[in-house]
Amino acid sequence: MMPSAIFPDLKDRSVLITGGGSGIGAALTEGFIAQGARVAFIDIAEKPSQALAGRLEKQYGNGPFYLNADITDVELLRNAIAQAIDKNGPITVLVNNAAWDDRHDIDDVTVEYWDRNQAINLRPQFFAAQAVVPGMREAGGGSIINFTSTSFMINQGDMPSYTAAKSGIIGLTKGLAGRLGPEKIRVNAIAPGWVMTPRQREHWVTEEGLKTHINKQVLREEIQPGDMVGPCLFLASDAARMLSAQTLIVDGGYL
Known part of the structure; x- marks a missing residue:
């Protein structure tokens, strides 16, 4: 469900979303489109991304x-961002959403696996930010929103490289906020709980496991991808103009 709130300052804003073709990313893409923003999104999965773009064009006329692009290749990432800027103008909202949360046991992790995991889950967030900052400076400010996870906060033990990356995102968020704040560029993070994307349902959701998890939430409902949209729109908008270096936990009150 898309939020009912309208943020007038987001209309016609140039927005870039990584991993915007499915799951949480697809909900974010639709959420900004519904606000009238000029949205570009990067995703490696071509067919679902094209289908999403076609549906949103038909539904919203926008x-x-x-x-x-493969965001693990920094040059490809930079080139994609340059194309987004050429199309929509200087990016003033960056949403670093792309991630890959496959499970892995500590005994099975190789150096190559570790580096690949970090190259998906942490490294692109910095280089995407680096690529959009000049345009934000030119525009007089902007908002960077980094998606982290509550997985490292609850000591989840079956994906140590992923949780290391997700905790690193909070450090990156605070460091960038400190550096860029004087230039009116805000940097915040969103930490979702267990969001019921199709990928989660396909690979890891069991009836008993989901029931146990929800019973630990204060709000005892499944968390949907659309539940991340409102918090993200808020952080992107002028409604959050004095909010930076923060992590917004959206987990139904689990923590």
Whole structure:
């Protein structure tokens, strides 16, 4: 469900979302499109991304600009961002959403696996921010929103490289906020709880496991991808103009 709130300052804003073609990312893409923003999104999965772009164009008359790129290749990431800027103008909202949360046991992790995992889950967030900062400076400010996770906060033990990356995102968020705040560029993070994306349902959700998890939430409902949209729109908008270096936990009160 898309939030009912309208943030007028987001209309016509140039927004870039990584991993915007499915799951939480697809909900974010639609959320900004519904606000009238000019949205570009990067995703490696071509077919679902094209389908999303087509559906949103038909539904809103304001389709997003889809860019196919592997964000683990920093040059490809930079080139995609440059194309988004050429299309929509200087990016003033960056949403670093892309991630890969596959499970892995400590005994099975190789150096190559570790580096690949960090190259998906942490490294692109910095280099995407680096690429959009000049345009934000030119525009007089902007908002960077980094998606982290509550997984490291609850000591989840079956994906140590992923949780290391997600905790690193909070350090990156605070460091960038400190550096960029004087230039009116705000940097915040969102930490989702267990969001019921199709990927989660396909690979890891069991009836008993989900029931146990929800019973530990204060709000005892499944968390949907659309539940991340309102918090993200708020952080992107001028409604949060004095909010930076923060992590917004959206987990139904689990923590």
